[in-house]
Amino acid sequence: MRCPFCHNADSRVIDSREADEGATTRRRRSCPACGRRFTTVEEAVLAVVKRNGVSEPFNRSKVVAGVRRACQGRPVDEDQLKLLAQQVEDAIRASGAAEVPSNEVGLAILGPLRELDEVAYLRFASVYRSFTSVADFEREIAELKARQSGAPPGETGPPAPRQPVPSGSSAGT
Missing domain, CATH: 1.10.246 (Serum Albumin; Chain A, Domain 1)
Known part of the structure; x- marks a missing residue:
């Protein structure tokens, strides 16, 4: 992370904390070149x-x-x-x-x-x-x-009732 004061390309993380219920990370940083401290807030971009x-x-x-x-x-x-x-x-x-x-x-x-x-x-x-x-x-x-x-997709309702087979008929045999 670049220092906002002296523009040094390196910085050291001193402390990290989650913010906004874990959506962002707040980091406290120190610049080794000028010694000043600054805060960054990082967020994953979607x-x-x-x-x-x-x-x-x-x-x-x-x-x-x-x-x-x-x-x-x-x-x-x-x-x-x-x-x-x-x-x-x-x-x-x-x-x-x-x-x-x-x-x-x-x-x-x-x-x-x-x-x-x-x-x-x-x-x-x-x-x-x-x-x-x-x-x-x-x-x-x-x-x-x-x-x-609760029926599987494609079925709009319960199946149609079966018609009783009259006794003495030869249906289905």
Whole structure:
């Protein structure tokens, strides 16, 4: 780390402490050339690579803004949106990658949003997954219903009841 006073290219770490619940590291440093002390704050940068190849820092407020539009008119408050954005950031950081494609951010939003509000989830998914027909909505609604009933995806409900075989018939033999 370069000394901000004499611009010496080397410095010595005297003390390190976590700050902001572990999101940043505060280091107290000493310059061997001029002897002055200074503090640095280090933070791991998470970058999002957009479809056009441009990379920009992850921004929770962009997640909140996108989800807020999907939640318009729904019983979702600002604290819930901020918590969702935190969950999304935590999930992305857990991957360990320094750069993530923007579509992974969208995928990370879908899970927590589905739990928060199903209507907002459908709205967000319809834009994110580029729904083009009513069939796309129907398929997604069927999956939501299957999740609620505990059925595996693709099954929309309990199987149809079997018709009783009349006695004395030769059906099935």
